[in-house]
Amino acid sequence: MASVPAFLCALSVIVALVSDSFVALAAFSQSMDSDFTFTLPAGRKECFYQTMKRDASLEIEYQVLDGAGLDVDFYISSPSGQLLFSDYRKSDGVHTVETEDGDYMFCFDNTFSTVSEKLIFFELILDNMDQDEEPDDWKEYVHGTDMLDMKLEDIMDTINGVKSRLGKSVQIQTLLRAFEARDRNLQESNFDRVNFWSTLNLVVMVLVSGLQVFLLRSLFDDKRKVRT
C-alpha cells in the first residue's frame, strides 16, 4: 500500500531520465535566452553556433558597443549552409528565424577593418524549445490540497504571468544596458580624442612658432647683410 507512491515516484524518475526534457523545469522557463559581450579583434571573424529543434524560433539581436565606426558585418546561416540573413556594416540589428533541426551558425565579421577592434554584444532568445512535453504532466503527482485545486491553479497562472512579464523586463533592461554602454563608450572615446588632439595641437603650435622665428633669424645670420 505504502509502496505504491514509492513505485510511482521511481517510475516518474525513470520517465524523466528517459525523456530528456525539462518537464518540471519547463514550468519555470518557457523561453531561454542568453547574452554575451566579447571583443572582436581587427581583421577577424568570430562564429557561434546554436543547436535548434524544429518549429522553434530563434531571435538574435546584436549591437556594436565600441570601436571606431561602430559597425560590423553579420550573417546567419541555416544547418544546411544556406545564408538566411546578411548585414553589411551595420551597427545593430535584430533577426528572427523559424527554425528546423540542426545547428545554426551566425558570424560577426570585422575583416574590413585593419586597425580597430570592436566590442560586440549579442542576445539570443529561444522560444518554443520545449514543445514536445506537456508542462502540466507533473501536476498529476502532486495531490496536496484537493479542495483548493481551482484556486491554486489561478494563483499559479497569475504567478506565471508575473514571471514572464518580469522576464521581459529583464530583457529590456539588458537592451538598455547595451545601449547605455555604447553611448558611454562613445563619449569616453570622444573625451580621449579631445584630450589627445588638444595637447598635440598645443605642442604643434608652439613648435611651429618657434620654428618660424628660428628660420627667419637664420636667414639673416649667415654673414650676409640683405641691405648694405
Added chain:
Amino acid sequence: MVSVRMQSCVLSLLLLNVFYSFVSPLYFHIGETEKKCFIEEIPDETMIIGNYRTQLYNKQTEEYLPATQGLGMFVEVKDPDDKVILSRQYGSEGRFTFTSHTPGEHQICLHSNSSKFALFAGGMLRVHLDIQVGEHANNYAEIAAKDKLTELQLRVRQLVEQVDQIQKEQNYQRYREERFRQTSESTNQRVLWWSIVQTLILVAIGIWQMRHLKSFFEAKKLV
C-alpha cells in the same frame, strides 16, 4: 503524509531535470593557443555561474566527441579594476562560479591548457558555454529542498529574487548614467576651455613673434 512524499518526489524530479538541463547552449570553436574572452557588465553582489563542455573533433568518425580527460580549460576572471578574482583550471567539462564585489565590467577568459600542439590534430576544440547571471544562477531545487518550501512558496521566492535582481540592475544603471554624464560634461568643458586657451595662445604667440623679430631687425640695423 502522502502529499509530503509526493512533494519530495516532485522535487527529486526537479533536481534531475536541473541536472540534465545543460542541453543546448551556444557553442563555438577555439584554437589551441587561442583565448576567448567574454565581458559581463553586472552590479555588485551578483553571482555568476558558467557551465562549459568541450568536444574534440575525431578524424576517424568525423564528428565531435567529448574531449579526453587530460584536456582542460583554464578559466580566468578579472574584475572591473583588472584584478584577477578567479584563475583556475578545470577539466574538459566544468562549472565556475564567482560573485562580483564591485559593479562594472567583468571579463571571463577561457583558453585550453593543451601544451601538445598535435592534440587538436589541426582541428578546433568545440566549447559549449552557458553563463547565468544573478537570479538565473539560483538552483531552485536546492533552495526548495533546503528550506522545505511548497511549490507555491518556491514560485513566490523566485519572483522575489527576480525583482531583486531588476532593482539591483536599475541601481547600477543609475550609477553608470551618472558616470556617463560626468564624462560628457567634462568633455564639453574641455572643448570650450581648449578653444579659448588656443585663441589666447595664438594671439600671444603672434605678439611675441612680432616683437621679437622687430627687436631682432632693429639690432641688425635693417629697419
